[in-house]
Amino acid sequence: MRIGLSTPIVVQVPGIAAPWEATGGAAELARIAEAADTLGFDHLTCSEHIGVPADAAAARGSTYWDPLATLSFLAARTTRIRLATSVLVLGYHHPLALAKRYGTLDRLSGGRVVLGVGVGSLSEEFALLGAEWDARGAVADRRLAALRAAWGRKEVDGFVIEPHATSPEPVIWVGGRTRRSLRRAVESGSGWVPFGLSATALADHLRSVTLPDGFEVVLNPGRALDPLTDPEDARRRLIRLRDAGATVVTCAVRASDAGNYCDQLAALHSVAAAL
Template sequence: MRFGILPPYRAGVTADPAWMARFARHAEAVGFESLYTVEHVVVQAGYAARYPYAAGGRMPLPDECPIPDPLDLLAFLAGVTERIVLATGILVLPEHHPVQLAKRLATIDALSGGRLRLGVGVGWMREEIEAVGVDFESRGARTDEAIEAMRALWREEEATYRGRFFSFERAISRPRPVQPGGVPIHVGGHSAAAARRAGRVGDGFQPLGLDGNALAERMSLVRAAALEAGRDPEAIELSLGGLLDVIGPDDVERAEEQGAARLVISTREGDLARLEAQMSAFAERVIHR
């Protein structure tokens, strides 16, 4: 079992370079495998869209919470760390043009020595997606094309792609990612469509807010889609979640029984010294058990 960690976005600290550099170094030092960032390009004040992962329909972050660009933040953290994997959990893929995004991702992967992992989702906040000029109803299809287009740019000497939303001819994009096959892409989300997408094209699946029978049903869809696409279902990593100050060895064992390869641990302590103590205690109690 590997362990990723999310900084405490609700504490408003993620745009503080000194805070984030020290947090990342400590996570690396105590044994976390990966560090995750999230994305909201904008949050419309008083948004009407329903957040699907909380009973109240509102995301746990305040509307005015600082949310730095996830890739720019990871590029900064790449420069202050040496080993920890740099991941998005998640990036709202339909908000991005795949030609530009493929270059940004490849650059970070090359400069970090092959440490980037891309977690993607289709997004839930209609107001945010429409603010960047994207039709909300087409976001799933755009996500599928974007994954195909980026992999073509990473794989082919002169890439050609023709889709409904994106097209290019004999495009050369360098540098390429250091990792063979390109940056690993993990699909986030709770829906049946997300599970099928993970099985069809993902290197991993990060279901949000699922457990028990609901998780088992989605994993069945992942496996079925992978087999239909001629892929090995066992090669698709499952990442689940937990809270740093709550999760214990029993929770880890249960996640392992569910087939998880990784737990992405959320944090909520804004005082860095106290958070470092929590991280160290978690590492001793769980990571190095």
């Protein structure tokens, strides 16, 4: 089971983000990414929201750094850690645009891009962008198929796409909480990133399919870990996720500032290494 990070600063959800993140910037972000890279963490994440309705910001938060710009910056400050979108909303993007933009990032980073994708859940944002809400699941399926067909290929439908990704086999994590999202992940992706599911529902979903070899089940502990203060709690929660079927865990840690965050990462790495 590999351990990645829900990157701080770049997404700030009320009640989850620490106060220091509000003033954190490129220097703090780079420091944390470099520490995670050196320690051997699996991935960093960045989510996507173009805009959040003002009346929803209190619950969802309003700070969402652009994933392409953010992960490109992090690619330049790291050497091996994977760079995961968590998640891109397929209905917002033309598949060739994704293949070109993130394929370029994949080339720049030496093949480290993980395309986390999803159907989307914010109707107001769909309306803002002129995207189709009612048929978003069908749209997502079509665009995911087209993205897979275009990824890592120089010529697509008579057009040259250069540069392109380092491999024609993308790493795609499909986000969602429904059995349909899991089936979509098994049929068209290489991993599943569920959210908001109980342990019972998660187990029921996973029993409903046969997972391909190498398929990644990406879970999270639900709340920030504090391995410096309570390493035993962190260990128990990681073991619980492993027993639930996780092959990858995306963690957040409690911290008072960027330096303390890096100390927490070192402690978390020690806990995970001992499992």
